[in-house]
Amino acid sequence: MADLREVQLDGLIAPTHHYGALSFGNKASMRHAGALSKPRAAAHQALDKMAHVMRLGVTQCVLPPLLRPDLDFLRGCGFEGDAAAIMQACAHDDPHLLSLAQSCAFTWTANCATVIPSTDSNDRKCHFVPANLLTTPHRALEGHARYQMLNAIFKDNDQFIIHEPLPMTPALADEGAANHHRCYNPQTEDFAHIFVHSSAHGMPKNLRPQKYPGRQSKEAQISVSRLGHIKKGHSLLITQEPRAIDAGAFHNDVVFAGCNTHILLHEQALIDQQHFISAVESLVPDMHIRVVSKRDLSLDEAVSCYLFNGQFLSTDNGIHLLLPQQCQAKRPKRVVDQLLKDDFIQAVDYLDLSQSMMGGGGPACLRLRIPLLSEEIDALPQSIVLTEDKLQQLKQWVDAHFRDELSTDDLADPQLYSESKTALDALTQLLGTSSLYAFQA
Numbered sequence: 001m002a003d004l005r006e007v008q009l010d011g012l013i014a015p016t017h018h019y020g021a022l023s024f025g026n027k028a029s030m031r032h033a034g035a036l037s038k039p040r041a042a043a044h045q046a047l048d049k050m051a052h053v054m055r056l057g058v059t060q061c062v063l064p065p066l067l068r069p070d071l072d073f074l075r076g077c078g079f080e081g082d083a084a085a086i087m088q089a090c091a092h093d094d095p096h097l098l099s100l101a102q103s104c105a106f107t108w109t110a111n112c113a114t115v116i117p118s119t120d121s122n123d124r125k126c127h128f129v130p131a132n133l134l135t136t137p138h139r140a141l142e143g144h145a146r147y148q149m150l151n152a153i154f155k156d157n158d159q160f161i162i163h164e165p166l167p168m169t170p171a172l173a174d175e176g177a178a179n180h181h182r183c184y185n186p187q188t189e190d191f192a193h194i195f196v197h198s199s200a201h202g203m204p205k206n207l208r209p210q211k212y213p214g215r216q217s218k219e220a221q222i223s224v225s226r227l228g229h230i231k232k233g234h235s236l237l238i239t240q241e242p243r244a245i246d247a248g249a250f251h252n253d254v255v256f257a258g259c260n261t262h263i264l265l266h267e268q269a270l271i272d273q274q275h276f277i278s279a280v281e282s283l284v285p286d287m288h289i290r291v292v293s294k295r296d297l298s299l300d301e302a303v304s305c306y307l308f309n310g311q312f313l314s315t316d317n318g319i320h321l322l323l324p325q326q327c328q329a330k331r332p333k334r335v336v337d338q339l340l341k342d343d344f345i346q347a348v349d350y351l352d353l354s355q356s357m358m359g360g361g362g363p364a365c366l367r368l369r370i371p372l373l374s375e376e377i378d379a380l381p382q383s384i385v386l387t388e389d390k391l392q393q394l395k396q397w398v399d400a401h402f403r404d405e406l407s408t409d410d411l412a413d414p415q416l417y418s419e420s421k422t423a424l425d426a427l428t429q430l431l432g433t434s435s436l437y438a439f440q441a
Helices: 027-031 039-055 071-076 083-093 095-101 143-153 218-227 242-246 273-283 299-305 330-341 354-358 374-379 388-401 408-412 414-431
Strands: 004-011 060-063 113-116 126-130 160-162 180-185 190-197 235-239 256-259 262-266 288-292 311-315 318-324 347-351 367-373
Touching: 004 039, 004 311, 004 374, 039 060, 039 311, 039 318, 039 347, 039 354, 039 388, 071 083, 071 095, 083 095, 083 408, 083 414, 095 408, 113 218, 113 367, 126 143, 126 218, 143 160, 180 256, 180 367, 190 218, 190 273, 218 235, 235 273, 256 311, 273 288, 299 330, 318 330, 330 347, 367 374, 388 414, 408 414
Parallel strands: 004 060, 126 160, 190 235, 262 288, 318 347
Antiparallel strands: 004 367, 113 126, 180 190, 256 262, 311 318
């Protein structure tokens, strides 16, 4: 039987961590517009979560941040000169463009790509399809840069194939793994890839959200499935419930979670939800699907506490669930306690991820799941695999290079750009990776 294990790839917080409120439909992002951020605390909170995963015996890897601001983007907008001149001119003439260029939303690595493991692919390769993220202008700047970084990190092309993001057309809007879920039965090796979309050619108006935009196209997910060579009959294309999107579930992973044979979803997560459950159960035997009713937790409550954005981990001691502290409120905790009582999960931990949560990202947002065979895990560059020693080095790196606080006014400070370059240069030396950033050339 295939020894397939799920590696967790988390994005490191950037020195420019701030709240630009650029994500329309993400209620937490919108609510904290312009709030004073704490980059050092944010980085430590994310590292503490990674340490928790590592100590549970799960392989934990780190993904370096992108450099911000994106000066190539600003030069393309007509700004000229060195970094200081460009930042100051943009702050004066069009501060919104500077906010886009300074976005640190790449922290939420679940949007980085969709991963198709080699066991599920006709060509027996592990495929990464970086997301184009074109429905939000700040995230649309990430796709090609992430493609380049993933190519630099996963150099063993005999086992890993890194595709370019899908073409930048609205018909192929792709938000990555935040709208993708893989079911898997380790005993039978049956699997299913669940692709949840919110737009499609010819989609009836009543299936479209009215308040906030749908971000994921069906056509993009069909293309991802095709690029990943998913074996025929193992992909399910499902429509997200528009009421969930209008309630603030801008990605499906705000109302849908799980791992292997376990799925936890909100009663109002999907269109024709019973058909979906039957389809999954026909592909993967012995599924355990738990539906949380709107009486036990409303959509608004689910979006507020991010219960369904918890990080499900398959460990030697069963399913371990990592949740934000917000889930300790009375009603979500009652749901979690019932999951424990029913043995749906075996353990839960509540973590302080307040800095990420203020921007609209919970535990699952911060990581990309990569199911790999043991020999593929061995082929991972050890530079990105978290160890206790590397964890301490990363914490020291954060303390040496991150500011305690950052305001939106600081985004125009050329010194911040200089500090970020110094920090990222030091990071590549710490990780022992080759040059990942253009300025290092």
